[in-house]
Amino acid sequence: MSDFEPGFEGILGDSPAMAELFATLRRIAPTDCTVLLTGESGTGKELVARALHRRSGRADRPFLACDCASLVPTLLESELFGHVRGSFSGAVAAKQGLFEVAHRGTLFLDEIANISLDTQSKLLRAIESRRVRRVGDTVEREIDIRLVAATNRSLPELVAAGSFREDLYYRLNVVPLVLPPxxxxxxxxxxxxxxxxxxxxxxxxxxxxxxxxxxxxxxxxxxxxxxxxxxxxxxxxxxxxxxxxxxxxxxxxxxxxxxxxxxxxxxxxxPTRWAEFKLYKRSAAAAVVDDLERRFLAAALDRAGGNVTRAAVAVGMQRTQLHALLRKHGLGAADD
Ligand SMILES: Nc1ncnc2c1ncn2[C@@H]1O[C@H](COP(=O)(O)OP(=O)(O)OP(=O)(O)O)[C@@H](O)[C@H]1O
Ligand SMILES: [Mg+2]
The missing domain is CATH 1.10.8.60 (Helicase, Ruva Protein; domain 3)
Incomplete structure (x- = not known):
C-alpha cells in the first residue's frame, strides 16, 4: 500500500463513516470476536473480512471463505463440516470440512442469509459446542476458529419472517459492522x-x-x-x-x-472545444445505438422464450451472429 492510500489494510476511505469503521476494526481485529458484516453488494465485506484476519494473531493460519449461497444444503454441510467416505452418493473419499481446515484461523461465511433452517441449526451447534462432526461420522472434533459472517440482507427482518434462526443471529451478531453504500x-x-x-x-x-x-x-x-x-x-x-x-x-x-x-x-x-465535442458526439451516439441494440435483442430473446435458435429465425438473423451479439451485451440465453 502506498502513502497515497489512507485507510486500513487496503480498505480506502476518509468519510466519517469509514473512519469510524477503521477505528472499530483496529480494536476488534486482534480479538476472537465473531463479526457480522452487513452491506450492499460491492461495499467491501470480503475485503474487511480478510483485513480482520491479517490483523489478528491468526494471520499465519488459514483464512477460508465459504459462499453459503452457491451450494445446496447437503453439499454446504459437507463443505463446512466434512464427511466420511460413503456418507452420501458422491462421497467417494473422506473429506475435511472448512471448520477443520480453518483450525486456529478464520472462517468467512459469506451470504449467510441464504442457508437453510436445517443447516442453520447444525451451524449453531458447531459454534456453541466448538466442535464439529463430519457428515456420517460419530467422532466430534474440537475446533478453534474465528468466525466472520457477511450478508447483504437484513437478518433481523429474516428472523421476523421466520427464515433465520434468532439464536443463530445473536451468536453471529457479536460485533455488527455495517458497510455504508x-x-x-x-x-x-x-x-x-x-x-x-x-x-x-x-x-x-x-x-x-x-x-x-x-x-x-x-x-x-x-x-x-x-x-x-x-x-x-x-x-x-x-x-x-x-x-x-x-x-x-x-x-x-x-x-x-x-x-x-x-x-x-x-x-x-x-466539452467546451469543438474537437472534443466531435469525439463526445461519436461516443454518445454509439452508446445510444448500443442501448437500442441491447433492447432489441432482449425483446427478441424474450419473445422466443429464451431460445436463441428460435429468436434468430424470428428476427431473420444467423444464429451465430445473434449468439455473438447476445454475448457482447451480456444477455444470458438458455441453451437450445
Ligand atoms: N473501501 C474500499 N477500498 C478499496 N477497495 C474496495 C473498498 N470496498 C470495496 N473495494 C473493492 O471492491 C471490490 C468489491 O469488494 P468486496 O468483494 O469486498 O465486496 P462485497 O461486499 O463482498 O460484495 P458482494 O456482496 O457482491 O460479494 C473488491 O475488488 C474490493 O477490493
Ligand atoms: Mg463478497
Missing part, C-alpha cells in the same frame, strides 16, 4: 477513483493518469448501485479506453453523465 459517502469517491487509477500506473496499456475536476464531479454525483466494485471496474476500463492523460466527462459512460434521457447531459459534462 457508496452513495451515502460521496466524499470517498475521489479518493477511491484516484487510488484505483494510481494502482494501474505503469501498465503499458494505461495512458490516463488523472481525472479532470468536471469528470470527478460527475463521478461524485453518480449513485453507484454496484458500489465500490462498480467504481473500480469503471476506472479500470477508463484507464485503458480513454486514450488521454486526463479523464474528462465525455470519456464517461453516457448513463453517468445523463441520469435520464430527457434531462440531457449537464452543461458541466459537455
Amino acid at each position: 457508496l452513495r451515502e459517502r460521496p466524499g470517498d469517491v475521489p479518493l477511491l477513483a484516484r487510488a484505483f487509477l494510481h494502482r494501474l500506473q505503469g501498465r503499458p496499456t494505461v495512458v490516463a493518469a488523472d481525472f479532470s475536476p468536471a469528470a470527478m464531479a460527475v463521478l461524485e454525483a453518480h449513485a453507484w448501485p454496484g458500489n465500490v466494485r462498480e467504481l473500480q471496474n469503471l476506472v479500470e476500463r477508463l484507464a485503458v479506453l480513454c486514450g488521454a492523460p486526463r479523464i474528462e466527462p465525455w470519456h464517461l459512460p453516457v448513463e453517468l453523465r445523463q441520469p435520464t434521457p430527457e434531462a440531457g447531459p449537464r452543461p458541466a459534462a459537455l
